[in-house]
Amino acid sequence: MSVWALGLNHTTAPLDLRGRFAFALDQIAPTLQSLRSSFGSGRHPQVEAAIISTCNRTEIYCASEHAALDHTFGWLAQSGGVAPALLRSHAYTLQDDEAARHAFRVASGLDSMVLGEAQILGQMKDAVRAAETAGALGSTLNQLFQRSFAVAKEVRTATEIGAHSISMAAAAVRLAGQLFEDIHQTRVLFVGAGEMIDLAATHFAAKEPRSIAIANRTLERGEKLASRFGAEAMRLADLPSRLAEFDIIVSCTASTLPIIGLGAVERALKARKHRPMFMVDLAVPRDIEPEVKALEDIYLYTVDDLAQVVQQGQANRQAAVAQAEVIIDAGVQSFMHWLGQRGTVPLIQQLNAQADEWRAAEMARARKLLARGESVDAVLEAMSRGLTQKMMHGAMAELHAGDAASREQTAQAISRLFLRKER
Known part of the structure; x- marks a missing residue:
């Protein structure tokens, strides 16, 4: 049995390229079906597969009797509508123990933009549930991910990898504080109502801004989140006409196209008499057109722009990283031992029969x-x-x-199998 993984993340690929390979959670099942169907029968009749897609990474994990890295790579390039050569220059491919080590490091927060952050673990669990629901998760990948969750738990329990960790949301608050002397006097708009916006709203609400509004495509979901923060809920369709009201805009939706365009921001600036606006685009693909960043009085940050902020304090966690790597190495060895034993299962079944x-x-x-x-x-x-x-x-x-030589080998094997002394 072979396990392989390929993907691209915040260290290997720019934001716009990552955006071409971003899959919303409700897209995972049909995407997995497409991937598995692409293998057909023949050499790869039953391929297990799972896809992890976050703002910082898109990764495909597969397991089958024989590895098919090139085929999987070609399928991913086609699904993103890019030339294989371009994707290859920004992607990584891993097999067997290296694929397992990578999964364990991702789950433990060692491969994240925010070293030691815990959000990726929940995102991996969501991806595994989606793969399981789609019928794409077999015993090998299930074992890989369950072991990665156990390793991540041990890393967090036995080390201080999460100490001093700065989340993307906390980084956004820190940057906003550099622009506005008193966030307490600002009006904040959150676009979207998912997990990232929930986290960002929690951090900004702690600063007690003058007002908070939440714009979402589904008003009911927006109202549910708004009620937690004493905020106003508004429809996404009202966003262009009301953009000028807000000093801080934080956006993270699953839209495949930008929802805040250059024209809308230009009109908002004019209405605000060019009072500055602080904007954070946490979405992949982008929610805010990149041209907005060139406007005067606009301070626009993407997930990649926040990298420098979230890396502060990383030196304090390097000792914990070394401890975590030891735990991960042990986990990899255990998984590879289990995977090796899987190869003898057919023989064991034949012997039992x-x-x-x-x-x-x-x-x-x-x-x-x-x-x-x-x-x-x-x-x-x-x-x-x-x-x-x-x-x-x-x-x-x-x-x-x-x-004589073969009889000697047979004699040694029979001695090991039949003449063992019971302890």
């Missing part, structure tokens, strides 16, 4: 002897002798076959 066949034959023979009036002791003796002869026949035949 053969043993059951022999047992059934001897049981049938014993019943016939008992029916004819043979004594129980004689029947048991005959049954035990019959089973022993069946078990030993193959080994005895091999000992008398072949040349």
